Amino acid sequence: xxxSTGYAVRAIxxxxxxxxxxxxxxxxxxxxxxxxxxxxRILQELIGHELVLSKGGRSxxxxxxxxxxxxxxxxxxxxxxxxxxxxxxxxxxxPCVHRSNCVLRKRIVKIxxxxxxxxxxISIGGLLKDLKKQKGGL
Amino acid sequence: xxxSTGYAVRAIxxxxxxxxxxxxxxxxxxxxxxxxxxxxRILQELIGHELVLSKGGRSxxxxxxxxxxxxxxxxxxxxxxxxxxxxxxxxxxxPCVHRSNCVLRKRIVKIxxxxxxxxxxISIGGLLKDLKKQKGGL
DNA sequence: GACAAATGATACTAATTTAGTATCATTTAA
DNA sequence: TTAAATGATACTAAATTAGTATCATTTGTC
Numbered sequence: 001x002x003x004s005t006g007y008a009v010r011a012i013x014x015x016x017x018x019x020x021x022x023x024x025x026x027x028x029x030x031x032x033x034x035x036x037x038x039x040x041r042i043l044q045e046l047i048g049h050e051l052v053l054s055k056g057g058r059s060x061x062x063x064x065x066x067x068x069x070x071x072x073x074x075x076x077x078x079x080x081x082x083x084x085x086x087x088x089x090x091x092x093x094x095p096c097v098h099r100s101n102c103v104l105r106k107r108i109v110k111i112x113x114x115x116x117x118x119x120x121x122i123s124i125g126g127l128l129k130d131l132k133k134q135k136g137g138l
Numbered sequence: 139x140x141x142s143t144g145y146a147v148r149a150i151x152x153x154x155x156x157x158x159x160x161x162x163x164x165x166x167x168x169x170x171x172x173x174x175x176x177x178x179r180i181l182q183e184l185i186g187h188e189l190v191l192s193k194g195g196r197s198x199x200x201x202x203x204x205x206x207x208x209x210x211x212x213x214x215x216x217x218x219x220x221x222x223x224x225x226x227x228x229x230x231x232x233p234c235v236h237r238s239n240c241v242l243r244k245r246i247v248k249i250x251x252x253x254x255x256x257x258x259x260i261s262i263g264g265l266l267k268d269l270k271k272q273k274g275g276l
Numbered sequence: 277g278a279c280a281a282a283t284g285a286t287a288c289t290a291a292t293t294t295a296g297t298a299t300c301a302t303t304t305a306a
Numbered sequence: 307t308t309a310a311a312t313g314a315t316a317c318t319a320a321a322t323t324a325g326t327a328t329c330a331t332t333t334g335t336c
Contacts, residue, residue, distance in 0.1 A: 001225035001246070003324065006234075009242055024282065033235050038325055044284070057333025060282045073242070086253075087139035096144075097171055103268035104147055104211075104260075108139065111256045115224075118249045122242075130241035141295065162311065176296055182313070194312045195304025 004080040007034045008042050009073060009124070015052060016068040016124050017131070022054075022061030042080075049079050069125030074116060086112045142218040145172045146180050147211060147262070153190060154206040154262050155269070160192075160199030180218075187217050207263030212254060224250045 010032045015023055025043055029036040043062055046052045051071055053063045064071070077084055087108045089096045099105060148170045153161055163181055167174040181200055184190045189209055191201045202209070215222055225246050227234045237243060 002322090006225060006227065006242070010236075010240075013242075022282095026282080035325060037327075040283080041286095041325095047284095054283060055333085056281095056283045056331070058281055059334060060332080062283090073245075087144060089144065098148075101272060102148075103265045103272065104144070104151075106268070107211075107260050107265070111253060114256070115249060115253055118252070122245050127241045127245070130244070134239060134241065140293090160311095164311080173296060175298070178312080179296095179315095185313095192312060193304085194302070194310095196308095196310055197305060198303080198311045200312090 005077050008076045015064045024061040069123050071124040072120050073122040074119045143215050146214045150262050153202045162199040207261050209262040210258050211260040212257045
């Protein structure tokens with residue numbers, strides 16, 4: 001998982017926590033300690049994928065665009081990391097010559113599916129519940 | 139999984155297939171289509187970790203050093219990728235400030251353990267069996 | 277209307293990691 | 307003696323990831 005993905009999830013989490021209000025990127029940057037400009041770009045990407053809404057101007061900011069239960073970590077990963085794979089099977093550009101009958105690959109593909117399923121089961125809503133349970137900040 | 143890891147697994151697999159003989163890096167490079175010099179470095183690394191043995195000179199080459207059932211994919215991953223994690227938790231150098239109570243991290247850690255276990259269950263010996271079953275080359 | 281504070285859009289730089297190449301010395305069987 | 311192998315190490319290149327900077331536009335408030 002890249003930093004972009006992590007930042008994005010945390011940003012959405014903060015928005016989801018204060019659903020209804022518009023929260024500025026400046027504020028999220030401070031509370032989540034994400035480099036401001038980096039966060040800006042991330043949020044714009046999220047707008048492009050319709051995970052968040054924005055309002056310009058003085059009291060502008062961002063808002064989650066959907067029910068947090070319907071936003072999963074995989075959604076976010078896909079935005080920032082494209083289709084993810086545990087292994088690209090040995091040749092980033094050209095696919096490995098042995099791809100079709102590689103025994104290692106077959107094993108990896110299976111694990112890959114399991115992992116994606118795990119991440120698919122983590123929604124922002126779920127993380128919110130975790131947060132409430134643990135009572136501490138964040 | 140990086141290319142080094144993949145190459146390494148495949149190289150060991152070829153050695154395991156012809157256990158007993160010394161196989162040259164030149165030959166492995168050809169059959170597995172791994173860049174020769176890259177493979178050389180990988181094999182030396184494997185020697186350092188005592189997964190393979192070598193003999194210099196005219197009819198030299200490499201050999202697996204252990205029972206293939208006792209070499210797992212995780213062993214190889216650890217050599218070339220260090221301790222692996224699905225996420226470094228947002229700050230490659232300094233650990234993320236929120237690390238201790240980050241709900242996302244807690245989820246990731248759990249998945250991480252599962253994945254490692256899956257890879258721990260893939261041994262070179264196991265892959266060899268897969269190979270025999272499928273009958274095709276490689 | 278002017279201003280301040282926000283987003284929209286986009287270009288750029290830097291750091292890190294990964295992948296791959298090259299070179300020279302040493303070993304060893306034929 | 308020589309050819310073909312490994313040992314050791316240095317170097318280059320490509321790609322990805324992370325982070326910074328700039329300027330335009332929007333919008334609430336004084």
